[in-house]
Amino acid sequence: MYKNGETYHNFYGKINENQGKPNDSTHFEIASISKVFAGSLVAKAVIERKIRLDDDIRSFLKGEYPNLEFEGIPITIKNLLTHTLGFKERRPPKLDKIWNDVSEGKYEVKPIEYSIDEFLDELKTVELDKKPGTFYTYNSVGSELIAYILEQVYKDSFENILESFLKSLEMNDTYLEGCREESRFLITGYNDKGNQAPKTRKILLGAGGAMISTLPDLIKFMKFQLESEDPLIKESTKELYSDREGDKTDYLWDVDLAEEEGFYYKKTGTSDGVQSVLLICPDTNYGLILIVNNTSEKAFYDWANLYDRIESDLIKFPQINLVSTLKKDFIKETDKAIANYKSEVLNSSKYFSKARDLNIIGYQLLNENRVDDAIKVFELMVSEFPENPYVYDSLGKGYFENKNYKKALVNYEKSFASDATNTNAKDYILRIRKLLE
Known part of the structure; x- marks a missing residue:
């Protein structure tokens, strides 16, 4: 670097x-x-x-x-x-x-x-x-x-x-x-x-x-x-x-x-x-x-994500990526990490945060079947980046996996209303409406 x-x-x-x-x-x-x-x-x-x-x-x-x-x-x-x-x-x-x-x-x-x-x-x-x-x-x-x-x-x-x-x-x-x-x-x-x-x-x-x-x-x-x-x-x-x-x-x-x-x-x-x-x-x-x-598919995925993460961090340096700093805590003790995040994120001279990084952690928790913890991270992401239409898409996914279809629908509709090109949100809206009939 x-x-x-x-x-x-x-x-x-x-x-x-x-x-x-x-x-x-x-x-x-x-x-x-x-x-x-x-x-x-x-x-x-x-x-x-x-x-x-x-x-x-x-x-x-x-x-x-x-x-x-x-x-x-x-x-x-x-x-x-x-x-x-x-x-x-x-x-x-x-x-x-x-x-x-x-x-x-x-x-x-x-x-x-x-x-x-x-x-x-x-x-x-x-x-x-x-x-x-x-x-x-x-x-x-x-x-x-x-x-x-x-x-x-x-x-x-x-x-x-x-x-x-x-x-x-x-x-x-x-x-x-x-x-x-x-x-x-x-x-x-x-x-x-x-x-x-x-x-x-x-x-x-x-x-x-x-x-x-x-x-x-x-x-x-x-x-x-x-x-x-x-x-x-x-x-x-x-x-x-x-x-x-x-x-x-x-x-x-x-x-x-x-x-x-x-x-x-x-x-x-x-x-x-x-x-x-x-x-x-x-x-x-x-x-x-x-x-x-x-050059395996997994290695390529790791290489590409590492490149994106380092490049993103270099833009902000000497500010530190707060989500990366707390990543282990997010995975091990989600509630504690969220509390620490909220107390440190205001220190903008030292830390920065991006929705993408929280989203990655949220989906990692989803993949580990820790749906409740994933929803907490997605809710944090929505509160931090309310103007980003894709944070509602992710929160909708969390609620959907938790079978809370009404809340899932509300969030997917917010996402689609902000970005009509989001075909994923559109597909889930149709799917959820059929489930709720």
Whole structure:
């Protein structure tokens, strides 16, 4: 975590049954977070006027590629950076098979028999079915093409270009898979079946997801984003594309503007055994890195909730999340926790509270069949956040589980009256009215 110039980091759990906690020397797969490093290199090239965002990518490819356009619109550098290539299929067929075989562990001990030249030949067979720049389809092909184009621009290998950039940031323990012996320190990852997951492999040039790093090195990159005046940061975080849902993309980052965070950008990465996220909030001067070496559904749920909780707390820091502080008491002694909450919540200089956190505790109590205690927490939530329509939805659920259908109906109706898009409340209202007939 980064907040106002200070960094904090820690490790929890254990690597596997035989090893303890990870540490500063542990190497992690960072998967698609690799892409933003390639994006930074393109931003640098744009600033140096070696590349323009509107350049037709065919001007950097050897040979003829008449297929890499749709209705006269060619694929540009900008399209590679925003996942808007217009491909009919996500990847060419042979590359797709290699990608899937790597995920199944078929290349754990043997080299990948697929070269960049084979990829470029296969690229001549790709079909476009939409105009480039009009539809977002996440892929790693664009990143690999970016790496190849950078090689043509700088007349050097992508590995060397990347390493030079990493050295400028003193990220000495970050590298492409297969390029260093240090990969023996790579953490064990586990898949959704609880088995050891196949390791990351560099299929082409590695820009799409083959980088390995340590937590201290990623912290250096986070601090660079938040503290440096390097013009490539401003360039690499320009909004380049916005889809119909309003999701925005720049140089392979996901960007947006939030009410409390202000402007922020982030990137997630998921390999077969590791989940990671890097969040940068320059307007509010904080950042977050979170890595878990497990990709099971339960681990993903924990990872996502932990990310949401930490990010929420960082916005308010140095204020402390009161609900988190009292969580154990809420579960063990609900009445005592509610009393303590009411006495401390008025101290706004020290504590803050959110309806979402109380809601999570209430539903945990419901799941443990402690319906009366859950109702007490939901009632507290309603008294604290009466303008939030969803607190009435939760209280309605509590009363419903307690078979107090009249009170459940009243609360669901309040929720639906405040938010007519709440289909859950609407469904329960119809259900309860039938029960009360």
